[in-house]
Amino acid sequence: MAKSKLMMAAERLNSDELNAARKYIKQKYQSKRLDLIKLFELVTSNSIDKPKESIWRKIYGSKTPYNDLKWRAITMQLNADLVEILTNRYTNDTNSELGSLIKVKTFYNKKLNKHFESSWTELEKIKARPRHSDHYYYLSKAHEIKQNLIFQKGSKHLTFEDLHESERYNDIYYRCQKLKNGCYAIANQITLNANIELEDDFIKTSLLEFGAIIPLINLYGSIIFLFRNKEDSKLQDCQNMFVKSIDEIHKEEALNILTLLMNYCIDFKINKGEMHFFHNLFGLYQLGINKEILFDKESLNPMHYKNIITVGLQTQNYEWTKSFIEQYTVRIPKEDQENAYNFNMAKVLFEQEQY
Secondary structure: OOOOHHHHHHHOOOHHHHHHHHHHHHHHHOOOOHHHHHHHHHHOOHHHHOOHHHHHHHHHOOOOOOOHHHHHHHHHHHHHHHHHHHHHHHHHHHOHHHHHHHHHHHHHHOOOHHHHHHHHHHHHHHHHOOEOHHHHHHHHHHHHHHHHHHHHHOOOOOOOHHHHHHHHHHHHHHHHHHHHHHHHHHHOOOOOOOOOOOOHHHHHHHHHHHOOOOHHHHHHHHHHHHHHHOOHHHHHHHHHHHHHHHHHEOHHHHHHHHHHHHHHHHHHHHHHOOOOHHHHHHHHHHHHHHOOOOEEOOEEOHHHHHHHHHHHHHOOOHHHHHHHHHHHHHHOOHHHHHHHHHHHHHHHHHHOOOO
């Protein structure tokens, strides 16, 4: 049986979101809707896979007949609450820049000019932080809104600075996205040598106009040329460029770029017999660990953990691999740590012939 939207939303809550949701639900409904509070506790516990009739009895008791219409109503309401919580936490915590843009738009529509100015100041802080391609879109829309506010004031000394800024940021966003999508198309081998509707002239123009000031355009454009030309020397150029600008790039974009370079090593080189590219791959994994790119908050995906050890052993970096196991095994899920440590440490010792 397909899971409902409520069940899927409940499954996706991490521990912080779960605690925030529990607090929100209890405060919102208190003693007025105990059925919704009970439903929340049940769908976020081990009861999540039980039939809806079983959950119904736990909420209303066995004497109250199951009512499908009422069941749909309470599950829809709780699902709406969870969606609101997830959305708010995403805009406030994960993507505060988007939250600031929403505030700017809201205050503009409500003509709350003082609120607008404070949110505008908050949004402009994007310029001082590592960049995501989406940030250029947010800045484009924000400058557009600010220009409209200037028009509405009917100032005798109109300026069009914000309009020009909006157009410039929109152009940067468009080029970032187009180059990024081109990288994905080639890296995922959707098409290798066919036309992906991304002309070399567009890439060259983007690199010429923005490459020196926008690291994302510089990297994505250069990576497309790397995939198309497959010239060994350019891989090191891309790696050096990435290392140089990594502190100016948002972590999500850094992970995208790191993955693209890894895919180049694996799909275009190692899988075609050029085994010396394992050393390039090892260097990329080291960068991903040292700069925390491969971590989701404090956690390391077990797949990355396994692959790093495999590449470390393949390149005979035994001491580094042993140190990695000792230091980072605690970052994978707790239930996997003991077996992973013993198994992988044994692999290192075996490769070193320390039986």
